[in-house]
Amino acid sequence: MASILRTSRTKPVWSSLARARFSSTAPKNTTLKERLAELIPLELENVKRVRAEHGKKSFGPVLVDQLYGGMRGLPALIWDGSVLDADEGIRFRGKTIPECQELLPKAPGGAEPLPEGLFWLLVTGEVPTQEQVTELSKDWAARSAIPEFVEEILDRCPPTLHPMSQFSLAVTALNHNSAFAKAYQDGVSKKEYWGPTFEDSMDLIAKLPNIAGRIYRNVYGQGKLPAIDPAKDYSHNLSTLLGFGDNQAFVELMRLYITIHSDHEGGNVSAHTGKLVGSALSDPFLAFAASLNGLAGPLHGLANQEVLVWLSKMQSKIGKNASDEAVKEYVWATLKGGQVVPGYGHAVLRKTDPRYTAQREFALKHLPEDPLFKLVGQIYNIVPDILLEAGKAKNPWPNVDAHSGALLSHYGLTQMQFYTVLFGVSRAFGVAAQLIWDRALGAPLERPKSYSTQAIEKIFKDKA
Numbered sequence: 001m002a003s004i005l006r007t008s009r010t011k012p013v014w015s016s017l018a019r020a021r022f023s024s025t026a027p028k029n030t031t032l033k034e035r036l037a038e039l040i041p042l043e044l045e046n047v048k049r050v051r052a053e054h055g056k057k058s059f060g061p062v063l064v065d066q067l068y069g070g071m072r073g074l075p076a077l078i079w080d081g082s083v084l085d086a087d088e089g090i091r092f093r094g095k096t097i098p099e100c101q102e103l104l105p106k107a108p109g110g111a112e113p114l115p116e117g118l119f120w121l122l123v124t125g126e127v128p129t130q131e132q133v134t135e136l137s138k139d140w141a142a143r144s145a146i147p148e149f150v151e152e153i154l155d156r157c158p159p160t161l162h163p164m165s166q167f168s169l170a171v172t173a174l175n176h177n178s179a180f181a182k183a184y185q186d187g188v189s190k191k192e193y194w195g196p197t198f199e200d201s202m203d204l205i206a207k208l209p210n211i212a213g214r215i216y217r218n219v220y221g222q223g224k225l226p227a228i229d230p231a232k233d234y235s236h237n238l239s240t241l242l243g244f245g246d247n248q249a250f251v252e253l254m255r256l257y258i259t260i261h262s263d264h265e266g267g268n269v270s271a272h273t274g275k276l277v278g279s280a281l282s283d284p285f286l287a288f289a290a291s292l293n294g295l296a297g298p299l300h301g302l303a304n305q306e307v308l309v310w311l312s313k314m315q316s317k318i319g320k321n322a323s324d325e326a327v328k329e330y331v332w333a334t335l336k337g338g339q340v341v342p343g344y345g346h347a348v349l350r351k352t353d354p355r356y357t358a359q360r361e362f363a364l365k366h367l368p369e370d371p372l373f374k375l376v377g378q379i380y381n382i383v384p385d386i387l388l389e390a391g392k393a394k395n396p397w398p399n400v401d402a403h404s405g406a407l408l409s410h411y412g413l414t415q416m417q418f419y420t421v422l423f424g425v426s427r428a429f430g431v432a433a434q435l436i437w438d439r440a441l442g443a444p445l446e447r448p449k450s451y452s453t454q455a456i457e458k459i460f461k462d463k464a
């Protein structure tokens, strides 16, 4: 919606509303919830006006191929936090990744944006002050404890259960204390849905480091989980829980990592699943657990694990420091074996993913000589030409997952099966922001129409 606001130029009423809603910086001395309470009536008016002006206009034809083809390009959802352009990549509330890196508040001595600020931006469209971000860090620290029975669920999981399955189990179980589920049972009015949804969303984000840290330590045997420190920011606490809190560069990586993985508009599997399940008024814990199950697929979030698995297999087959020729042969063997090259291609993007570029720049600054980073670079010079020559993939360029594992691995987080959990922690920011707005705007139950192949044939036969 931010982009619609920006492209509308004519009506004075509209621009004053836009100014009231999306001044670029947040008013001081307000909490996120207070600011939301101010913005919601404006946005309700805004949506009403857009629907009155444009509600009956067509968005273009739907092709039968789109029904069979995973709905590629089908305009079907409202998603306010971010918009993805095929060539330019993601913008969070109209801001590119470099703009977020420049504008969002940072930790003292840090250079990367604090994800707390990104969440504020996703929810309100405004850049918060340093103080507002600090308050969010404190608020999330205060909400971070997970119920004892959830700890027990995690402690009872066999270490052979994939970390993403454990993650999804724990998030589902958080629904036990859902403010929204309770308010609904108590007969809350539709107009008030957003308040308990906001509380659940804040709790959800706040509790993820304790869940992720517990899974990591249970599965990989890295000692007792330390306590969350209310004086530290979210990424610092997450890093500490994973055992990397003393490494400032790793903490900075987490700040960047969570920011760039947070949201990628609404149609990707995890975002759309969260919105879909949320549309049944399932609470944010149930909705986001569903997102996680989608993120756990190898064509989506699990690709960050798959990239490292693929690189490791490559190294054991052709050795480290392999020649370009040997790498080319390995890539072709992957394709001829009927597999995808993980970390390459995208359903929307048609250029190198700016999330890949942001990670590459981080690596050039912090770990330019790392052998795995160099291999990632070598592959970047080889794979696109091969995918183009193979002629199937619409986008031969790398996506976010082609790079993240190499960075984590550099700092000693080498357990590849854990990588998608970190993606999941990040993705909660985008899904939660939209769930709050969906409840505030009264988004309806999702119920698109499906057709059988027989029905499609009949429709066109009858028309002929």
Ligand SMILES: CC(C)(COP(=O)(O)OP(=O)(O)OC[C@H]1O[C@@H](n2cnc3c(N)ncnc32)[C@H](O)[C@@H]1OP(=O)(O)O)[C@@H](O)C(=O)NCCC(=O)NCCS
Pocket: 298, 299, 300, 301, 303, 335, 339, 340, 341, 342, 343, 344, 345, 346, 347, 348, 392, 393, 394, 395, 399, 400, 401
């Ligand atoms: C992301 C992805 C699922 C997008 O799928 P999509 O929108 O269907 O992509 P395309 O339209 O370009 O696919 C056309 C064909 O090219 C293939 N293709 C796409 N990317 C490919 C890749 N990286 N390696 C090999 N083949 C690929 C597809 O599998 C498809 O083959 P098919 O016609 O036999 O089914 C796909 O690019 C992929 O599987 N990439 C690897 C996994 C990955 O990195 N996922 C993370 C995404 S952020």
